[in-house]
Amino acid sequence: MMDFTTVSGLTEALLAGNRRALSRVISHIENNTDLARPLLAALYPLAGKAHIIGVTGSPGTGKSTLVNALAGVYRQRGLTVGVIAIDPTSPFSGGALLGDRVRMRDLAGDPGVFIRSMATRGSLGGLAQATADVIMVLDAAGFDRIIIETVGVGQSEVEIASAAYTTVVVEAPGLGDEVQAIKAGVLEIADIFAVNKADREGVDRTVMALKMMLSLGAPEKLQMMHHGRMLPVEMPQARSEDNAWTPPIIKTIAVSGEGAAELADAIENHRLYLEQSGGRILRDRLRAATELRMILRDYLLEELLARTPQESLQHIIDAVARREMDPYTAVQRLVHSPAAS
Numbered sequence: 001m002m003d004f005t006t007v008s009g010l011t012e013a014l015l016a017g018n019r020r021a022l023s024r025v026i027s028h029i030e031n032n033t034d035l036a037r038p039l040l041a042a043l044y045p046l047a048g049k050a051h052i053i054g055v056t057g058s059p060g061t062g063k064s065t066l067v068n069a070l071a072g073v074y075r076q077r078g079l080t081v082g083v084i085a086i087d088p089t090s091p092f093s094g095g096a097l098l099g100d101r102v103r104m105r106d107l108a109g110d111p112g113v114f115i116r117s118m119a120t121r122g123s124l125g126g127l128a129q130a131t132a133d134v135i136m137v138l139d140a141a142g143f144d145r146i147i148i149e150t151v152g153v154g155q156s157e158v159e160i161a162s163a164a165y166t167t168v169v170v171e172a173p174g175l176g177d178e179v180q181a182i183k184a185g186v187l188e189i190a191d192i193f194a195v196n197k198a199d200r201e202g203v204d205r206t207v208m209a210l211k212m213m214l215s216l217g218a219p220e221k222l223q224m225m226h227h228g229r230m231l232p233v234e235m236p237q238a239r240s241e242d243n244a245w246t247p248p249i250i251k252t253i254a255v256s257g258e259g260a261a262e263l264a265d266a267i268e269n270h271r272l273y274l275e276q277s278g279g280r281i282l283r284d285r286l287r288a289a290t291e292l293r294m295i296l297r298d299y300l301l302e303e304l305l306a307r308t309p310q311e312s313l314q315h316i317i318d319a320v321a322r323r324e325m326d327p328y329t330a331v332q333r334l335v336h337s338p339a340a341s
């Protein structure tokens with residue numbers, strides 16, 4: 001009988017391919033139970049083999065449908081696939097949108113595919129960290145390819161991109177001003193562009209706009225890296241290694257699966273490119289640096305708040321609110337005040 005109540009029992013079952021154990025482990029991590037950290041510590045050394053693919057883009061471009069098709073291609077090629085869908089939080093229920101789950105159901109029942117939705121409730125940093133942890137667990141569980149679907153809005157896509165080795169940016173024709181849609185910060189994270197809904201009018205205009213952006217985009221690329229708030233200093237160096245890679249533009253029709261094999265080929269080319277150029281090692285360092293920063297930031301904040309007496313904190317907040325103290329001085333006070341006994 002497998003013991004799902006202990007770290008060793010869960011780990012053993014997970015490594016044996018038990019999907020229920022995998023779900024349990026992820027739940028422990030999402031709910032931050034007492035077993036979460038020991039499980040992460042036990043699994044961390046076992047991860048590092050999977051190829052991690054980020055799929056991002058505006059809502060409605062067809063990301064979920066494309067991920068479904070891509071996972072199907074990988075399954076045909078004998079590879080196992082883990083999918084993490086990060087959905088916009090519904091303003092009413094607080095739950096993930098149903099649509100993604102419904103469309104991804106094609107693959108349900110296949111033991112070579114594991115799909116998990118994570119709702120974007122809570123802070124961005126929290127989600128990015130939880131996502132990184134779940135990626136690691138799927139990696140340790142032996143999935144060959146891990147695909148993360150995120151809605152391309154601002155900071156989160158950059159954070160998730162730092163978790164992926166290959167980032168696919170999905171565009172679609174007819175989303176208004178193509179260049180605007182493309183400009184919104186995705187150019188510098190894209191390793192591959194998928195122009196989905198290639199059955200629709202205007203697809204060639206979108207492809208042309210992308211080609212233009214790519215030919216103009218190089219200097220901006222490095223500059224944007226410097227301004228990316230979450231990115232550690234290693235980023236420009238990490239990316240300079242990638243300069244020999246020109247993001248291919250792949251036309252897809254996700255609903256029929258057309259172009260999905262070509263997209264998978266492009267991803268595999270990029271995977272090989274990263275391995276041969278040393279880019280994978282650089283991205284691993286980048287990932288480690290980003291993750292350490294996220295965890296350290298949370299840890300230091302928690303530790304500081306834990307050792308600061310509630311009255312002192314309230315006192316300082318009042319002082320700042322009354323403008324008797326500026327917030328920078330307040331932070332100095334908090335950081336350098338002797339630990340409470």
Ligand SMILES: Nc1nc2c(ncn2[C@@H]2O[C@H](COP(=O)(O)OP(=O)(O)O)[C@@H](O)[C@H]2O)c(=O)[nH]1
Pocket residue numbers: 058059060061062063064065066099100103196197198199200252253254255256
């Ligand atoms: N015509 C057409 N519709 C598509 C294509 N791919 C997806 N769709 C449709 O676009 C809508 C949004 O797709 P979805 O995968 O949920 O997009 P997401 O929000 O980016 O995940 C759905 O109604 C899909 O059926 C495509 O290649 N062509």
Ligand SMILES: [Mg+2]
Pocket residue numbers: 063064065100149
């Ligand atoms: Mg979706």
